[in-house]
Amino acid sequence: MSTSPPARPSSRLRRRGLLKAALGANAALGVPTLWAQNIRDVVLQHSGPPVTAINQIAEQASKDLGFTVRMQAVENADLLNRFLSQSSAIDVADVSITFMKYLVGRNVLQAIPRAKIRNLDQTIPLFVKGRYPDGRVASTQGVAPYTVLYVTGQDAKSFADGETEWLSGIPSVTNADTLGIRPDLVGRPVASWADLVDPMFKGKSALQDQPTVGVIDVAMALESRGDLKYGNKGNMTRAEIDKTINTMMEIKRSGQFRSFWTTFDQSVNLMASGEVVIQSMWSPAVSAVRARGIPCIFQPLKEGYRGWGYTFGMMKHLTGLKRDCAIEYANWYGAGFQGAVIARQGYYSAQPENVKKFLTPAEWDYWYDGKPAATDLPDPFGRIAIKAGEIRDGGAFWQRMGNIAVWNSVMDEDRYLTRRWNEFITS
Numbered sequence: 001m002s003t004s005p006p007a008r009p010s011s012r013l014r015r016r017g018l019l020k021a022a023l024g025a026n027a028a029l030g031v032p033t034l035w036a037q038n039i040r041d042v043v044l045q046h047s048g049p050p051v052t053a054i055n056q057i058a059e060q061a062s063k064d065l066g067f068t069v070r071m072q073a074v075e076n077a078d079l080l081n082r083f084l085s086q087s088s089a090i091d092v093a094d095v096s097i098t099f100m101k102y103l104v105g106r107n108v109l110q111a112i113p114r115a116k117i118r119n120l121d122q123t124i125p126l127f128v129k130g131r132y133p134d135g136r137v138a139s140t141q142g143v144a145p146y147t148v149l150y151v152t153g154q155d156a157k158s159f160a161d162g163e164t165e166w167l168s169g170i171p172s173v174t175n176a177d178t179l180g181i182r183p184d185l186v187g188r189p190v191a192s193w194a195d196l197v198d199p200m201f202k203g204k205s206a207l208q209d210q211p212t213v214g215v216i217d218v219a220m221a222l223e224s225r226g227d228l229k230y231g232n233k234g235n236m237t238r239a240e241i242d243k244t245i246n247t248m249m250e251i252k253r254s255g256q257f258r259s260f261w262t263t264f265d266q267s268v269n270l271m272a273s274g275e276v277v278i279q280s281m282w283s284p285a286v287s288a289v290r291a292r293g294i295p296c297i298f299q300p301l302k303e304g305y306r307g308w309g310y311t312f313g314m315m316k317h318l319t320g321l322k323r324d325c326a327i328e329y330a331n332w333y334g335a336g337f338q339g340a341v342i343a344r345q346g347y348y349s350a351q352p353e354n355v356k357k358f359l360t361p362a363e364w365d366y367w368y369d370g371k372p373a374a375t376d377l378p379d380p381f382g383r384i385a386i387k388a389g390e391i392r393d394g395g396a397f398w399q400r401m402g403n404i405a406v407w408n409s410v411m412d413e414d415r416y417l418t419r420r421w422n423e424f425i426t427s
Helices: 011-021 025-029 055-065 076-085 193-197 211-225 238-253 264-273 283-291 320-333 337-343 352-358 361-367 397-401 414-426
Strands: 043-048 068-073 092-096 170-177 179-181 205-208 257-261 278-280 297-299 305-314 384-386 404-407
Touching: 043 076, 043 320, 055 068, 055 320, 055 337, 076 092, 092 320, 170 320, 170 337, 170 397, 179 193, 179 283, 193 205, 193 211, 193 278, 205 211, 205 264, 211 238, 211 278, 211 305, 211 404, 211 414, 238 414, 257 264, 257 278, 264 278, 264 283, 283 297, 283 384, 305 320, 305 397, 320 337, 337 352, 337 361
Parallel strands: 043 068, 043 092, 205 257, 205 278, 305 404
Antiparallel strands: 092 305, 170 305, 179 278, 179 297
16 A cells, blocks of 8 residues: 555646636626636737727726736738737637638647537527527528537647537627618618619729628629529639629729728728718628718618628637636636627627626617617717617517528638639729
8 A cells, every 4th residue: 555645636637626616706797706816917818800809898807807808909801810920929819700711720729628618508509500599500601600610629620520529719709791871872772782783873882802701792792683693602613703703893894883991990981971872881880880970771681691700719829827717718708798898889799698687678679689779879988879769770689690691701712712802903
């Protein structure tokens, strides 16, 4: 019989025990308070696009969790490059589902153990099952969230065909996009994606200058107009890309497009000034135009929406206590506060029921239930964005998210598409 002293538990096991045991004032949020003595010097660098990397989210997380979260907003055009070339300067990030096609297998992200994520059961089945709550199979055109959520193992080298115990990221933010219009200037009802290229709006329409978004918006328009029928608008063949770009060049030569915007502010200014009356747009940009007292609608269209999503991703270099803190931050991120902030600019959380307790009844009814606003409602920064009596464009959550025709995408022919898109922009 051995007389040696019992082995001390490893630092990893001790740390796990502390994390599990240390429940404090924030237990009501479903988020444990980590042992402050260990974590007070931990700093997490969080990068994301300006519409999700909002300082008040980081400030509240730091207050609730006991370590520091620093938020850095980076335009989408630069964010992917940062992930690929400077990931060691980032700890966690809002990662577009389309970016997953570039990042998984590139030693940038680490797999997240499913067992450690408390809010996955509250995540909408659209993300975790590829289905709607009523059992309908969701569109698989483009990069559907379900197809890039699971990875084959801890090394995160490739996507899995179905559910596994390892995640590429944790579903966080989503929306169903459509066209923004100026109802006071369009001169007639707008009900179809085809209106984007209608000669009636010659010189008054605009596109987002991002090939994987702009070309899908035009593809929705061309298919609706009857120019061509796509096998998969989110993963075009070279022949489909050529037909689409060649048609776009003809439309551009006719003077249809006033501009090709790259930033949030550009899209807002184009619409607010009246230079453009119909364009690719983001929900927060519509809200920003309205906040100036100018009519603007995120117009529901009969063909459906273009869906997209973000996940909360963790960089490969995270280890030890800092990795444990990142996982706790991920759990906090899906617990509701963050979702309430982004709801006030028109974005949805992938865990909507968790958000409900952080919104007023009037906010929930407007942003999620499609009911008239009972009172004036603020944007994330406290400015009145919605007037009492307004109804959200597109209605309730599942009216919008339940009608996605195609997802934002990275196509198999992505390089070819990018080359042809650049030809279109410079033509």
